[in-house]
Amino acid sequence: MTDILIGIGSAVWLGILTSISPCPLATNVAAISFLAKKITHPFFVLLSGIAYTVGRMVTYAILGFILINSILSVPQVAQFLQKYMVKALGPILIVTGLILLDVIKINFPGLSLSQKHHNKLAEAGVPGSFLLGAVFALAFCPVSAALFFGSLIPLALSHKLGAALPFIYGIGTGLPVLVFAIAIAMGVTSLSHWFNKLTKLEYYMRKATGGIFIVVGLYYIGVYFLKLF
Secondary structure, eight states: OOHHHHHHHHHHHHHHHHHSHHHHHHHHHHHHHHHHHHHOOOHHHHHHHHHHHHHHHHHHHHHHHHHHHHHHTTTHHHHHHHHHHHHHHHHHHHHHHHHTTSSOOOOOOOOOOOOOHHHHHHHHHHHHHHHHHHEEEEEEEHHHHHIIIIIHHHHHHSTTTTTTHHHHHHEEEEEEHHHHHHHHHTTTHHHHOOOOOOOOHHHHHHHHHHHHHHHHHHHHHHHTOOOOO
8 A cells, every 4th residue: 555655646746846847837837828818718718727737647648558558568578677677776766866956968859839730729729728738748858758758657667556657647747737727717917926936946846856866776776786785
């Protein structure tokens, strides 16, 4: 039970950290603000924000499900991961931590959307908002790529919840977005103030998470490679 709760909590935390990272956060706020300009009634602004959030959640869930099941569907790969995945977690966590601390910098290609297509999706109402969220979920930045591919997927591969964790991760990514959607629907005008506050908070949260990843990674190396514990 404890292992399940830790897995769920880790997936939600990684999702929240992904969503409030500078690049995804700016994209999310810009997208929902843009949707709000295209829709006059507050209820439909909120509905479009929810649809955008669900689009991101579903995309992460499907992507994680495909990756995990594709890897585990090959018997040799599944046996290899079962034997060595725990040992590999140490180096993976350390590299991910170094990326979060900006010690290692990577350029990760992602999908982009032209202003023309952006406008069309925004004007398509709730279905368009859903698709907009799905597309933007695939626009990985270095931090979000490190958290998803470097932390969540290895965690899911070694955890009993498996493919359910990406969906839980998607819920985590959707929570801050949903808060902004509700705020816009309620007519909150000081979003830039809260955006700046959240950006500063994200910096410290990301650094702390990176440090924890490195410490845990060193512990795993000490246990499985150096036999120190």
